[in-house]
Amino acid sequence: MSRGTHMDMKYVQTTCPYCGTGCSFNLVVVDGKVVGTAPYQRSPVNEGKVCPKGTYAHEFINREDRLKMPLIKKDGKFVEASWDEAISLIASKFKSYKPDECACLSSARVSNEENYAMMKFARGVFKTRHIDHCARLCHASTVAGLAASFGSGAMTNSIPDIAESTCLFLLGSNTFEQHPLIGRKVMQAKMAGAKLIYADPRFTTTGKQADLYMQFRSGSDVAILNGLMQEIIKNGWEDKKFIEERCKDYDKLKEVVMKEDYSLENVSKISGIPVEQLKQAAEWIGKAESCTILYSMGITQHTVGVDNVKSVANIQMLTGNLGKPGSGVNALRGQNNVQGACDMGALPVVFTGYQKVIDEAAYKKFADAWGFKDGIAAPQNGYEVTTMINVLADNPGELKCMYIMGENPMISDPDLHHVEKGLKNLEFLVVQDIFLTETAEMADVVLPSTCYAERDGTQTSTERRVQMWRKAQDPPGEAKLDWVIIAEIAAAMGYKEQFAWQSAEEIFTEIAALTPSYHGMNYTRLNRPEALHWPCPAEDHPGTPILHIGKFAHPDGKGVMHPIEYKAPAEVPDSEFPYILTTGRILFHWHTGSMTRRSASLDKEVPTGWIEINTDDAKELGIKDNEMIKAITRRGEVKVPAKVTKDIMKGVMFMPFHFAECAANILTHNALDPIAKIPEYKVCSVKVEKMEA
Numbered sequence: 230m231s232r233g234t235h236m237d238m239k240y241v242q243t244t245c246p247y248c249g250t251g252c253s254f255n256l257v258v259v260d261g262k263v264v265g266t267a268p269y270q271r272s273p274v275n276e277g278k279v280c281p282k283g284t285y286a287h288e289f290i291n292r293e294d295r296l297k298m299p300l301i302k303k304d305g306k307f308v309e310a311s312w313d314e315a316i317s318l319i320a321s322k323f324k325s326y327k328p329d330e331c332a333c334l335s336s337a338r339v340s341n342e343e344n345y346a347m348m349k350f351a352r353g354v355f356k357t358r359h360i361d362h363c364a365r366l367c368h369a370s371t372v373a374g375l376a377a378s379f380g381s382g383a384m385t386n387s388i389p390d391i392a393e394s395t396c397l398f399l400l401g402s403n404t405f406e407q408h409p410l411i412g413r414k415v416m417q418a419k420m421a422g423a424k425l426i427y428a429d430p431r432f433t434t435t436g437k438q439a440d441l442y443m444q445f446r447s448g449s450d451v452a453i454l455n456g457l458m459q460e461i462i463k464n465g466w467e468d469k470k471f472i473e474e475r476c477k478d479y480d481k482l483k484e485v486v487m488k489e490d491y492s493l494e495n496v497s498k499i500s501g502i503p504v505e506q507l508k509q510a511a512e513w514i515g516k517a518e519s520c521t522i523l524y525s526m527g528i529t530q531h532t533v534g535v536d537n538v539k540s541v542a543n544i545q546m547l548t549g550n551l552g553k554p555g556s557g558v559n560a561l562r563g564q565n566n567v568q569g570a571c572d573m574g575a576l577p578v579v580f581t582g583y584q585k586v587i588d589e590a591a592y593k594k595f596a597d598a599w600g601f602k603d604g605i606a607a608p609q610n611g612y613e614v615t616t617m618i619n620v621l622a623d624n625p626g627e628l629k630c631m632y633i634m635g636e637n638p639m640i641s642d643p644d645l646h647h648v649e650k651g652l653k654n655l656e657f658l659v660v661q662d663i664f665l666t667e668t669a670e671m672a673d674v675v676l677p678s679t680c681y682a683e684r685d686g687t688q689t690s691t692e693r694r695v696q697m698w699r700k701a702q703d704p705p706g707e708a709k710l711d712w713v714i715i716a717e718i719a720a721a722m723g724y725k726e727q728f729a730w731q732s733a734e735e736i737f738t739e740i741a742a743l744t745p746s747y748h749g750m751n752y753t754r755l756n757r758p759e760a761l762h763w764p765c766p767a768e769d770h771p772g773t774p775i776l777h778i779g780k781f782a783h784p785d786g787k788g789v790m791h792p793i794e795y796k797a798p799a800e801v802p803d804s805e806f807p808y809i810l811t812t813g814r815i816l817f818h819w820h821t822g823s824m825t826r827r828s829a830s831l832d833k834e835v836p837t838g839w840i841e842i843n844t845d846d847a848k849e850l851g852i853k854d855n856e857m858i859k860a861i862t863r864r865g866e867v868k869v870p871a872k873v874t875k876d877i878m879k880g881v882m883f884m885p886f887h888f889a890e891c892a893a894n895i896l897t898h899n900a901l902d903p904i905a906k907i908p909e910y911k912v913c914s915v916k917v918e919k920m921e922a
């Protein structure tokens with residue numbers, strides 16, 4: 230800009246589009262374009278601070294490779310098309326399939342309003358039961374496990390509340406890298422004198438701050454938690470009053486956890502954690518005035534994911550650490566709006582607010598409110614995304630058509646060769662996104678949509694806080710809002726009236742009317758720094774930062790203790806594949822990398838992936854640090870640089886999953902938890918070979 234030119238500059242407050250922490254910051258807008266970020270001090274979540282992802286959250290927005298026009302595949306190549314041509318093609322193809330031949334994937338990246346629009350489209354326009362999204366892949370076990378234990382499947386306490394705790398047990402969550410601004414609250418508690426216990430196969434940045442670090446074999450969580458509960462009961466540290474007044478089935482729980490199988494000596498053999506460390510952890514948890522457990526996908530992504538979550542709930546009920554400050558079962562959700570996408574019913578079994586599709590009254594309520602003259606999808610549960618992929622791959626012809634909004638299963642789902650085989654069996658695939666992702670490349674039609682900086686709307690963070698996005702700039706080219714695209718397709722298929730919204734706010738009003746936990750919310754109430762936590766049942770209700778005060782959400786108000794036995798993972802090391810492979814995220818990248826890898830600053834920090842190998846294992850294998858090697862499982866192989874480190878347990882290897890060129894999910898196993906249908910990303914068997922081998 231030349232000297233003297235008037236610069237039109239403004240700050241637009243918004244919510245971070247990356248992890249589920251839900252930090253607020255300002256987007257700096259110059260002459261109508263977002264050019265940077267700046268602190269927003271008034272958020273109680275992050276108080277003006279952000280992590281590197283938040284700092285550089287503007288860098289991908291105006292990239293040249295943003296999708297700007299609809300693309301239609303002709304003779305194997307994408308050709309730009311007008312919106313009229315694309316929508317009319319999609320509408321005629323969509324109308325040619327039967328309801329059960331169609332499936333939708335909604336998105337944990339887009340707003341609540343857009344997830345609601347997609348859910349209404351699936352059930353009202355496609356009339357299909359098959360709608361899901363990537364919560365299946367990260368916290369489906371949390372939703373199922375906590376609903377069974379407490380009657381409500383969400384993080385129990387708020388983020389600021391973590392700083393109130395006197396004991397923090399972080400299990401299966403590398404909090405300082407995955408949720409850095411929650412890590413800040415952990416450090417505030419620690420600096421105030423709280424004990425910090427950390428259990429993980431890797432000695433991560435989080436582990437390095439712990440008062441007690443317990444290194445354990447992936448997949449032994451239930452045994453560890455049962456052992457800790459046995460030690461707590463043996464020493465009389467359980468909260469007898471809480472158990473008596475607020476819980477049921479304690480006898481059943483006690484019968485299992487007091488077995489010899491869960492003596493600390495046996496748990497030590499299963500997990501690899503020394504007995505003395507287990508004793509110390511049990512004492513700190515058992516004697517703490519308030520203990521919070523923070524967990525993430527290290528707990529959930531297992532064939533026993535629901536068992537793991539119920540076990541976490543068990544120990545917190547046993548010690549009376551629920552329904553009070555500084556306590557709780559705090560499931561840290563990975564994506565910005567994965568909580569909201571679940572709340573909006575982008576799941577195969579519920580409408581909004583977890584109202585079951587098989588519940589006659591809920592079904593009638595939605596069918597009546599929406600007013601589709603030809604009805605809505607049958608009142609039956611549909612397929613989860615993992616089941617959709619299995620059906621596509623193994624039973625070609627059952628599902629024929631898919632509409633995917635803002636998801637990239639070609640990187641995010643387990644066993645990618647299997648996913649590719651499944652998606653190739655589709656007759657018609659529409660993908661709506663902001664970049665040409667690996668999944669979009671496989672589509673018949675690609676529709677350009679908008680990013681967080683280009684829309685108004687709400688998202689619900691991991692702590693159930695419903696916060697605003699505010700439009701800062703126009704979308705590029707002819708890209709449109711996701712809900713507008715959905716409404717235009719619906720109109721072309723004869724359902725204009727049901728999608729006649731003029732703004733995101735109008736959609737939110739419809740959501741609030743149909744969703745008891747959102748009843749008391751509106752844009753005016755949300756438009757303040759602290760926003761609102763659900764449940765917020767009435768317009769004069771202050772919201773609910775801490776769940777389960779006085780009673781649980783089950784009809785009788787009681788928490789249910791579940792006796793859980795330890796079960797080994799689906800695939801364990803053997804002579805052919807002798808190591809455990811576990812996967813996860815890193816500080817500088819997010820999910821499938823479609824946004825962070827297009828951020829120059831983040832990409833410069835970490836340009837590609839790696840496999841972590843314990844120093845002793847590497848020595849035995851003759852592998853040097855940074856050497857390119859092959860990692861091989863029963864699903865496939867990838868070439869990847871080795872990172873030799875003493876910070877990972879011997880016998881265990883780790884890969885981040887963000888990188889297409891060395892995609893960890895080529896290797897992972899799609900064995901599923903039988904209830905949550907979440908894949909076992911955290912454990913499979915692997916071998917590594919030198920390239921010349």
Ligand code: SF4
Binds near residue numbers: 246
């Ligand atoms: Fe964004 Fe999460 Fe970082 Fe906060 S902690 S700035 S929400 S990525």
